[in-house]
Amino acid sequence: MTTITDFIGNLSAILWASVKLLFVISSNLNVYYLASSALVVGLFWLTRPAMRDRASSFIAYLLPARVFLHPSSLLDYKNYFVFMLLRAFYFGVMIVTGTAVASLVSELFTRLFGSAPFAAPMWLALAVITFVEFMLLELGYWVAHRLMHEIPLLWEFHKTHHAAEVMTPATAARVHPVDDILVGNASAVFGGFGLGLCTFLFGMDAHPLTLLEYNVVYYAYLLTFFHLRHSHIWIAFDGWLGHILHSPAHHQIHHSEAPRHAGKNLGYCLVCWDWAFGTLHVPTEQDRQSLSLGIGPEGAEYRTLSDLFLLPFWKAAMLFRPRRQIVHPAE
Numbered sequence: 104m105t106t107i108t109d110f111i112g113n114l115s116a117i118l119w120a121s122v123k124l125l126f127v128i129s130s131n132l133n134v135y136y137l138a139s140s141a142l143v144v145g146l147f148w149l150t151r152p153a154m155r156d157r158a159s160s161f162i163a164y165l166l167p168a169r170v171f172l173h174p175s176s177l178l179d180y181k182n183y184f185v186f187m188l189l190r191a192f193y194f195g196v197m198i199v200t201g202t203a204v205a206s207l208v209s210e211l212f213t214r215l216f217g218s219a220p221f222a223a224p225m226w227l228a229l230a231v232i233t234f235v236e237f238m239l240l241e242l243g244y245w246v247a248h249r250l251m252h253e254i255p256l257l258w259e260f261h262k263t264h265h266a267a268e269v270m271t272p273a274t275a276a277r278v279h280p281v282d283d284i285l286v287g288n289a290s291a292v293f294g295g296f297g298l299g300l301c302t303f304l305f306g307m308d309a310h311p312l313t314l315l316e317y318n319v320v321y322y323a324y325l326l327t328f329f330h331l332r333h334s335h336i337w338i339a340f341d342g343w344l345g346h347i348l349h350s351p352a353h354h355q356i357h358h359s360e361a362p363r364h365a366g367k368n369l370g371y372c373l374v375c376w377d378w379a380f381g382t383l384h385v386p387t388e389q390d391r392q393s394l395s396l397g398i399g400p401e402g403a404e405y406r407t408l409s410d411l412f413l414l415p416f417w418k419a420a421m422l423f424r425p426r427r428q429i430v431h432p433a434e
């Protein structure tokens with residue numbers, strides 16, 4: 104009995120912690136960053152007449168009931184709490200840390216090549232380290248995300264995220280733990296490799312410039328466009344910027360059910376790795392007009408929390424079922 108009481112107590116404590124995370128400044132999904140994202144939308148609303156033509160008022164444009172009260176969004180809100188609960192259990196033990204990878208890599212390079220080849224001033228080393236870590240974190244995410252789309256077994260676990268029919272910032276938490284663990288580890292390994300390389304190059308412990316423990320470049324993106332990636336807000340970067348920075352429209356294209364958009368724009372904050380490896384699709388006005396999110400009719404199978412968490416295991420197992428051989432009758 105005590106065990107059940109303890110379990111319920113722990114459960115409610117973690118659920119309450121999930122609610123509190125919405126007000127913790129170091130959490131990446133909190134009301135402050137949502138407010139700063141809304142401010143960005145306000146600036147675009149004021150300067151883009153085409154945006155103002157799409158709704159009767161700014162609030163109607165920012166918070167349409169058809170999106171925020173859609174069954175897909177209601178499922179995302181419920182999922183947020185379950186996802187945070189599960190993450191509290193697995194995140195500390197199943198994700199390698201970038202620091203551990205960094206010390207392994209720097210030691211390896213030092214043993215192979217000897218002492219540090221560069222003596223750079225602190226400001227220059229800091230700028231290079233911040234840039235290198237950010238670019239490699241992005242590359243790690245791009246690689247893992249590509250695998251999620253390309254390998255049928257992994258796609259079953261990533262599909263829950265793409266099954267969303269409309270998107271709000273809560274859709275960012277519609278991630279299956281298998282997906283989360285793979286992507287988290289890939290980013291940590293790549294980012295850690297970057298830090299280890301810089302530690303070797305500059306002969307000092309490499310630490311990027313951070314704000315609230317985030318790389319400052321990522322933090323700038325978090326304050327501005329990050330939460331708009333999962334939204335209905337069409338802000339599209341084109342030209343040279345559209346080849347580098349991941350705009351909200353780039354990510355909406357990534358969630359499009361149109362075959363021509365499949366597997367495009369796999370980056371996190373950037374699309375330059377997409378550009379480099381041929382998976383970039385710069386959004387156009389034509390894309391906006393015909394955009395439909397989701398995975399087609401199969402999306403109807405993801406209606407409940409258990410569908411989000413258990414269905415991928417079932418579908419993954421079905422990939423391994425023996426196929427019946429068709430024997431053609433002799434003519």
Ligand SMILES: [Zn+2]
Nearest residue numbers: 248252261357
């Ligand atoms: Zn994806």
